Amino acid sequence: MTAEFNSRNTFRKSGVSSLSTNPRNVITSANPSGGSSASLLQKQLSFKTPICSNQFGKADEVEIIDNSNLDNLAGQYNKNNIIGWICCAPCIWLRTSAAVHKVAITSATLLVTTLLVASPILFLISTAPSPLPRDCYMDGDGCSPTVASTSECTEDICETVSSNIQARLNWNKDPCSEFKKFSCWRRKFNKNVTNIIEMGNSQKSVDIQMLMLLNNSSISENFKKLKILYESCLKLTTNSSDIHRIFNQLGGYLTVGVIGPSSIAPLVAKIYELGPSPLVDIYYDLSYGRRPHVLLIISGPSTSSVILENKIRWMSPKAPPNRLRQGIPNLLPDLIDRVLPSHLSYDQRVSEKETIIEFIKDLNKLQVEQSRRGFWDSSVLYNISSLHSMYPVLNWTLLIPKNWSGPIVVRNADYLKALQSFLTKYPSRIAHNAMLLLSVLEILPKDFPTPEVCTRSTMWALPELASALYISQYSSIDSKDIIKRADIIFKSLKAHLKRAPSLKGAALVKLSALKIQSKTWEGFTNVTQLTKSVERLQITPDNWLENILEIYKTNKIVPNKINMDFSSHDAWAYPIVSTIFYDTLSHSIVVPLSVILIPYFNARLPPYLHYASVGVSIAKEILRSITKSFDDKAMRCVPHSVNIFSNFSRMDILIHSGGMQISYHSMLSLTGPIKGMARLPGLNLTPTQIFFLVSAQELCSESNYLGIDTNATEFDHILGWLIAQGGSATEVFKCPSGSMINIQKTCNVL
Template sequence: MNMTRVLSFLQMARYKKTELVEEDISSVSSIQLNEGVSTTTTHIRYHTGISVWGSRSHLEKCLLVLVASLLLIVVVLTALLSASPGFTPSPAIPSQCNFSDDNFESMCLTDTCVYTASEMARSIDKTVDPCDDFYAYACNGWIKNNPIPDGKSMWSIFGKIELQNQLIVKNILEKMDIDKVKSKAEQKARIYYDACMDANETIEALGGAPLQEIIRKIGGWNISNSGFNVQKFDFQAILQNLQNGYNLGGLFNWAVGEDDKSSSKHVIIIDQGGLNLPTRDNYLNKTSHKKILDAYLEFMTKISVLLGGNETHAKEQMSLVIDFETELANITIPAENRRDEELLYMNMTVTELEVMAPFLRWQDFFNDAFRRVNKKISNKDKVVVYASDYLKKLSRVVAKFMETDKGKNTMNNYFVWQAAKSLSPYLSKAFRDAAKILRKAIFGSEGGEELWRYCVTDTNNAIGFAVGAMFVREVFHGPSKPQAEEMIEGLRTAFKRNLKNLAWMDSETREAAILKADAISDMIGFPDYILNPQELDKQYSDLKVEPNKYFQNNIMVNFHALRKNLERLDQPVNRTRWGMTPTTVNAYYTPTKNQIVFPAGILQIPFYDGRNPRSINYGAIGVVMGHELTHAFDDQGREYDRNGNLNQWWNNKTTNQFKLRTACIRDQYSNYTLEGTKLNGKQSLGENIADNGGLKAAFNAYLDYTKNALKNETLPGLNFTHRQLFFVSFAQVWCSSMTKEASTLMIEKDDHSAPRYRVIGSLTNLPEFSREFNCSLGSKMNPVKKCEVW
């Protein structure tokens, strides 16, 4: 949710063309680890016909229950014995049939429920005591039945749904009659996708020529003998060319975003940036990351050679670029030390910025960008800086390298490498394959998904809301939206009620917190405008996309994203603007809007299906909703008031009590280990607070629902109570596997804890879980010491 996350989305905008260019958000899932797609998954929809249940006699109902249960047992056991011998969950037939309507109506026998029950049974490992390791109990079967696909480093429920969504989008795009589509934006999506698929092999024929042309335009490169002259090296010009001309990165990140202290306004925001490996530790801990650094150098050298360079010379020059990036890593502030928004925020004039960071003529830099939207920046205009120490030190680093021709040459190589690294994926196969060795070192997998999956993802990144319109029309039907809204209201009520039970909060802060909870707005499914062709077309009116011009289309998309972002300066904040496209399998909270958002992509089985028992839905999507709601009150979200403004609205005594409780969470997660390495409980603090608070709020909301429910269904063939199903459902959406390399990266980079500890950490802190599964006090899942914030 902090500015590191904001500008990580900016980097995605520049390197992957996504439209997420300024959202300050906290998401529920670790999207940065989903580096590739490699397997085909068939999307199966489950439809329930008109029910004839009510016309049956009591005897017929009882017999049908028994027959259905026996059939389910046969299906489940057959699947288990064939797919994973050794795992023997024991679905149970109802012990008696007393011919009571309540008894029959409490069991859901729709095709959706039978499927859900079967999937749950296949995932459970009955050889594990749920009071010893609930994650293993709930997920070992899933892990055994779902090995990591070739080419991927992580496999999870999120990944499976994402693949299903991609298949849906592929079918829509390929079946589209482009001449009959009313929306020009959707036509552009199809043209972009076709250009990516490259049926005419235009991309292969061009090779590296499109990128070589850009390198010549930005001043040349000595590695490829493309006209670089060190005596004419212009630091300001090349930086402006990269960032303002091609919307690429380098040295720092900047964008137009919402002002944290005046959230109804847009302002220029500047933060640290410039590293090309995932973490600063990749550069600074050279011993443990030698494999990654070696692979990075090999990747850089291969791209250089493909662009016309000599291998030996290129390797020497790229080694110096890595040294330069290491200097940047040395002055980069670690993410765990950047969690206090109030301390990071600095509002200053452009003149003050030039005094603080004189390595750049900032007014000229901004005016070079804003001339594209006919705006002008004065030296008195305000900017918000989140990395003042970094920018001060960066000025000294730049000054040192500008002292010698060798230093200037290295900086030029660094800038050209930004373009080469960012744009090479849009060139021929040889360029895309060059990255495999680096992906293998970082993620433990070479990637290499099927071309159509890559192109679906890339089209969604480029023209995501046009793709979203097609996706929504295809799959997002029925009562999903009102049912989701009903669940959110129930969670809000449960969360507010719990605030009144927290003795550590003073009454004034508690009342303000209740007002903030009431003010949290929600957006579900998709923005309404995308189903209006005229309104959707406005979003992409200045985007030019042409057949058989994949590389150039990418350049145009980059420029489109930059222009859209620059236009926001001096414009009021649109509080209904989405930061994720509808197909996204994720959810998020935006503190400056005090808003939670749930795209259509995540509102499907196993997270949500209106035909499943509510215990399943509350345990899955309900906890996700509670997670995002709790982000409004985590260690960073709590700094924003109900209007989305950063200010100190808490009583000091309550703030101190809050910090004591969050320290307990921090220490708890810091003691967990993954692949022999301890988690970083400080870095993941906000997400862990949200996980714990979301689970508690969702469980209490589910209990509230059961009080007035006309029927409270359970699943057939599973020997679980309704409440136990809630916890199993919660745990199983986090079932996942990952390579050792991906695990290491998650610990070093991700704000979220590893899936295993998202389950174990939250459940061990919730007494209600231990009561439902009869875990004795002192058992691993019911420790004596528990942490509680919300």
């Protein structure tokens, strides 16, 4: 008791300093008990002091408590307790509020989701190579001050192609303002260059090869009839007595003063019986579907076909769709002078000639306009009486086989209606005489006989035998390799189109089902069978007209039994007709062998040459096969200078533009960086620049072959417009703002 009493007195007298030596009465963070009074206080603080109260000081801070002042101390802590509750009221609300709890959970969820989404992006950004300086290029793991040059093609074919492209370039012209003069310039003074100018034109190449084969004295016995037919063409003249004999057989020329017939329908029936008809064509084809049946088709004139076709179209290879040429036949003026009666006066002869030429020009214009509309207005009839009532322009009883009882499909109904209106504008005598001349022109060569003209005419008359002769000079191994590469190009173009955002619905379904047919018909390799099929033909070396009429008569024969099997819908091309086309019946792109045999498609050449030539041609037909809704866009986009193309409509030019766009972007997506492609030797041009140049040179070459005036100003405009649409020509040639190529970018097909 004495010691305890002494300690209390010491507290009263000495304060804090006097108790510093008594460890029992010291409460620290390391020793919270500190004696009995301190223990009681510690319990009170543990249960009554709010969480956020700041009753203790910093670590190791000391508080001295005396037992005699407990009442005062309790009052002091009650005051602190109230202050603590006021201080921590927000904390209590935050802990107990359900709304705050929900907000916290939502915020945490959003934060986690954001991290999950952003993590892959942040990873890709962090792992992407840092951009190089503008004057720095990758050279392995280092930085090179100049562009790493791509490899150069060292093959002989690369040097030949490079020389061919270079021969047509005019470096004095600016491609941004005068693209045609820059890319399709001919050096007329250098005759040696002319031989390689046409290396991109596949049809020209076919004509040259066939001309050499037909003039070969050691030609195989299997192809002797081809050679005889070719020789009979070279001997033909427009003053032939056979021409007058055909005229007389059809009713003769009606001279001035003679009353014309009441209708030309009987004359049309006679012409159809004798040879190709200048007004309509009638043939047999199959319907669509898995179980096809035979249809009788009434179509436009067969006179524009590149081959003399059979009446049964699915039992042999097919020719591309007819493409009518504007204007009059080259032989027409001379032929009129030969057949006009000699007793006519000079004025009568001039008037007669002008009237007939005017009739034929107007008829040609009508047929060209109607053919551009396609077959979207087809109609199906089931008897001849319905045909007579709807289209009375012709006597269908004389044209339709008497034993036919199946469906009759009129491919272009508007054409027949327009034809009836047209024939009423001219006297029947003029119409009669013009029909006579047109019927003879259809069995004559397309121009005055020359070796080149007669070669094309021989291929037209006997296409199957001519195709067999053409492919006989190529091995099957080489053909398989070329066909495989064509399939790869086709798949690449389809893959790019499938990613086009504007391609939807039915068009996308049609694209997915689209096929390519680049294989050669097996019948062309069976020369023995082909030879037997022409044995009955009486081909003579001195009478071209009789030879053609004999061939036409044979083609018109319809067998008693028509074979149809699972392959009836397959389409095959004539390799001698170098035109890729879309076949609606088989829903396939048909590629003739001659198109993919051009030097630009050689396997040793860089891919951009493949896409600039064959790729563009295939892409055009893919585009044509999946949609027909280009009419409005063609009228808005294509410039009026398109009229220079006598064989092409606005739609054709627009599709050509789309083909270039598709092929260009497919090339970029397939091959990766263009700088990885081999350069052509001696040609300081980038691969993308060469793509546009070769595409332009191909079109120039084809236009020259077709007789289009490529020197006309309109041709310059349309070629510049095509290049401007087909890809990124403005960037490729670095054309400034306001240049011709820059301002003519007006139309994206897709």
